[in-house]
Amino acid sequence: MLSVAVQHRLGDFLLDAAFESGAGLTALFGRSGSGKTSLVNAIAGLIRPERGRILVDGAVLTDTARRVFVPARQRKIGYVFQEGRLFPHLTVRQNLLYGRWFASRRGQAGEVEHVIDLLGIAELLARRPANLSGGEKQRVAIGRALLAQPRLLVMDEPLASLDEARKTEILPYIERLRDEFAIPIVYVSHAIAEVTRLATTMVVMSEGRVAAVGPTAEIMSRIGLFPLTGQAEAGAILSTRVAEHDTRFGLTTLRTAAGDLRVPYMDLRLGAQLRVRIRARDVMIALQPPQGLSALNILPGTVAEIGETDGPSVDMRLDCAGQPLIARLTRRSVESLGLVPGRRVYAVIKSIAFDHQAFGGAAPGTPGADADTRHG
Amino acid sequence: MSWVLAFSPEELTAIRLSLRVAFWAMLGSLPVGIAVALLLSRGQFWGKSLLNVIVHLPLVIPPVVTGYILLLLFGRRGLIGEFLADRLGIVFAFRWTGAALACAVMGFPLLVRSIRLSLDAIDRRLEDAAGTLGANAMWIFVTITLPLILPGILAGMILSFARALGEFGATITFVSNIPGETQTLPTAIYMLIQVPGGDLAALRLTLVSIAISMLALFASEALIERATRRVQGL
Numbered sequence: 066m067l068s069v070a071v072q073h074r075l076g077d078f079l080l081d082a083a084f085e086s087g088a089g090l091t092a093l094f095g096r097s098g099s100g101k102t103s104l105v106n107a108i109a110g111l112i113r114p115e116r117g118r119i120l121v122d123g124a125v126l127t128d129t130a131r132r133v134f135v136p137a138r139q140r141k142i143g144y145v146f147q148e149g150r151l152f153p154h155l156t157v158r159q160n161l162l163y164g165r166w167f168a169s170r171r172g173q174a175g176e177v178e179h180v181i182d183l184l185g186i187a188e189l190l191a192r193r194p195a196n197l198s199g200g201e202k203q204r205v206a207i208g209r210a211l212l213a214q215p216r217l218l219v220m221d222e223p224l225a226s227l228d229e230a231r232k233t234e235i236l237p238y239i240e241r242l243r244d245e246f247a248i249p250i251v252y253v254s255h256a257i258a259e260v261t262r263l264a265t266t267m268v269v270m271s272e273g274r275v276a277a278v279g280p281t282a283e284i285m286s287r288i289g290l291f292p293l294t295g296q297a298e299a300g301a302i303l304s305t306r307v308a309e310h311d312t313r314f315g316l317t318t319l320r321t322a323a324g325d326l327r328v329p330y331m332d333l334r335l336g337a338q339l340r341v342r343i344r345a346r347d348v349m350i351a352l353q354p355p356q357g358l359s360a361l362n363i364l365p366g367t368v369a370e371i372g373e374t375d376g377p378s379v380d381m382r383l384d385c386a387g388q389p390l391i392a393r394l395t396r397r398s399v400e401s402l403g404l405v406p407g408r409r410v411y412a413v414i415k416s417i418a419f420d421h422q423a424f425g426g427a428a429p430g431t432p433g434a435d436a437d438t439r440h441g
Numbered sequence: 442m443s444w445v446l447a448f449s450p451e452e453l454t455a456i457r458l459s460l461r462v463a464f465w466a467m468l469g470s471l472p473v474g475i476a477v478a479l480l481l482s483r484g485q486f487w488g489k490s491l492l493n494v495i496v497h498l499p500l501v502i503p504p505v506v507t508g509y510i511l512l513l514l515f516g517r518r519g520l521i522g523e524f525l526a527d528r529l530g531i532v533f534a535f536r537w538t539g540a541a542l543a544c545a546v547m548g549f550p551l552l553v554r555s556i557r558l559s560l561d562a563i564d565r566r567l568e569d570a571a572g573t574l575g576a577n578a579m580w581i582f583v584t585i586t587l588p589l590i591l592p593g594i595l596a597g598m599i600l601s602f603a604r605a606l607g608e609f610g611a612t613i614t615f616v617s618n619i620p621g622e623t624q625t626l627p628t629a630i631y632m633l634i635q636v637p638g639g640d641l642a643a644l645r646l647t648l649v650s651i652a653i654s655m656l657a658l659f660a661s662e663a664l665i666e667r668a669t670r671r672v673q674g675l
Contacts, residue, residue: 137572150570154588167575213574
């Protein structure tokens with residue numbers, strides 16, 4: 066359990082943010098300069114806020130009213146920095162074990178091996194950081210933070226300095242971290258694809274303030290937040306389960322509360338859980354069940370909310386058997402179809418719209434979550 | 442050519458003394474040098490620029506003046522010298538320890554400057570990272586800062602050693618030129634060229650002086666390169 070309330074002035078910039086979050090991965094999402102890094106630095110004890118109170122698992126780490134400020138080294142908060150910050154003069158093994166010298170409890174036997182195995186860095190142990198790729202460095206940095214026995218793990222844009230291929234390489238490791246360790250994670254990012262894939266809870270930050278907090282799927286379906294969460298990539302997140310494979314056509318059927326989705330074949334066992342992001346721009350609306358249409362996915366629902374706009378396009382939230390779905394239409398279509406809240410409609414989604422960016426791995430915290438989920 | 446290297450016992454004494462003086466000047470000033478470099482690089486205090494000027498003073502004032510100031514401070518009747526002699530039994534005046542002190546003072550700016558530059562160049566975010574892993578300030582310094590500035594420390598030590606080998610003015614002013622006690626290579630050479638028939642001996646010692654200095658510089662280059670590669674993890 067993490068509880069944060071911080072006020073801190075940095076030049077002209079005022080950080081005035083408060084949020085609470087629980088287990089799993091909490092993403093601090095916002096543009097560059099929205100105060101995300103300052104906020105996690107305050108949590109980790111790297112900056113001393115002018116006013117504020119920070120609690121982790123009931124332990125008061127900062128309370129300016131009571132003049133409490135636990136120094137960083139006593140906070141037991143593992144920090145994975147954007148640039149890794151591995152110690153250049155030490156080997157990978159020495160880097161990994163650095164925090165263990167100071168950890169109060171020794172941890173279970175075999176923990177080091179477990180972490181090394183989980184992050185796939187066994188072959189790197191004798192090397193020095195200068196001889197590692199960017200992705201390898203970040204995996205070692207994650208291992209180093211984990212092995213210091215933290216009660217909270219803070220990750221500040223750990224993938225920002227990596228190219229797409231390296232990002233895809235690391236994301237599954239972070240998912241395993243989230244699902245296999247009981248350590249809550251605070252994850253700073255400005256990349257919506259990462260956040261929707263990883264986050265249990267989402268904290269949207271804007272100009273030093275918290276604009277919204279909540280479960281990721283709920284935050285992502287709030288039309289009013291699209292200016293902050295990103296117009297182009299806006300879309301709903303659906304929890305799905307692999308129901309069927311069609312080898313003849315190379316398709317996989319994903320079952321959701323809203324109905325079945327047929328997507329390009331995925332190498333997953335039946336029953337595996339998966340998050341899917343359906344971008345608003347990939348959704349079309351029909352008033353009758355469409356006939357003679359190439360698109361394979363048709364989900365019935367009702368219009369729940371229509372966004373306000375003066376521009377050419379309009380975002381709307383549909384309620385498909387309780388699952389929110391976001392569609393983006395031209396204002397003209399909305400008018401000509403006479404779409405109003407409560408109107409019964411059919412959402413049409415092309416199977417091809419599901420590229421690898423749309424999938425979010427095993428859903429967090431759900432029983433039977435399949436940690437071996439891998440994509441593209 | 443064998444006659445060139447036929448050292449007299451006095452000459453050998455001067456060589457040995459020179460090395461001993463330079464070695465202890467370098468080693469003795471090292472902890473103080475690191476501390477002052479830390480103060481100058483990271484301290485925020487009133488009089489910081491004054492301290493900086495005082496540290497660099499031996500570089501710019503005439504060595505004779507430095508030697509005279511040392512004599513005033515550390516001579517038998519000097520402000521500090523009298524206290525040290527009476528209370529602690531430490532005497533600098535006209536002893537080889539005094540020569541080492543003079544050399545240490547003359548080499549100090551070079552030592553501090555070299556260490557300070559590498560301290561300034563350190564990525565302090567690495568120290569923050571060590572802090573989040575549970576290390577306290579002392580441990581961070583020993584396990585992160587010190588190894589990372591090692592090339593700078595080595596470079597500073599070599600510069601200080603080389604400066605000590607060549608030190609003349611402050612030494613001769615402070616502790617005079619006593620064979621077997623304070624007569625180092627430069628003062629021995631100086632004396633030899635003053636007396637008739639000393640030319641050959643002066644030449645011998647000159648060659649030795651050049652050889653030692655070159656050896657020290659070569660060794661330092663190799664050491665610094667190795668340390669740098671280690672620090673950068675190559």
